[in-house]
Amino acid sequence: VIPVDQRSAEHVPLCYEQNLTFHSLLQVELSENDAVRLQRMPSIFTQPTDEGKGYYILPPIRYPDGKFYMKIGHSERWELVVHTEEEVRDWFRSKGNPEAIMTRPPLDLLPGVTPVSVHRDACVTVKTPTRQLYVDMVTTSLGVALGGNGWSAKSCDEIGRMAAKMILKGQWDYDLPAAQFRVRWAAGQQKPKL
DSSP states (O other): OEESSHHHHTTOOOOBSOEEEEEEEEEEEEOHHHHHHTTTOOOEEOOOOTTSOOEEEOOOEEOTTSOEEEEEEEOGGGOEEOOOHHHHHHHHHHTOOTTTOOSHHHHTTSTTOOOSEEEEEEEEEEEOTTSSOEEEEEETTEEEEEOOTTTGGGGHHHHHHHHHHHHHHTSOOSSSOGGGGOOOBOTTOOOOOO
16 A cells, blocks of 8 residues: 555555465575576466466566575465464465475476575465456545555566556556556445545
């Protein structure tokens, strides 16, 4: 949520149609040579197999610890809906579902890559019923950018630009239709009027 005016943010009930879902992922540490070799690699998505196993692989980036990591996540087959804050805490402590991700099949798509190390991790994703992220002004002084649906990390820079332009103008200012990104309110909720 991106409040333009903190006073308005305190008075808006944020009741959007959305679900939180658990995901498991791998952080694959690469040598600097492999990371440089793969720096122009696109994001890769595979279709789920008959067993429901599919993957995404994001290009390697340098993390704050100075090391290069490539992120590998799984398809929706392994998603679980989150219901409580306690479940979220327990999930992050668990490091994810070890059955959800295997290292070898995704890395087979990248010949010659030898991981330095592999770390399992947990993630929580906001899912919208439209499968489209929400980028919308919910009042005249409050805008939101949320609901990445598990695919927005690869596009986060542009999503941030889209949201920032909207916030600065107080209205939609992008070359895609605003209706495509409009917030859907939870049952019984209406857009706040401030």
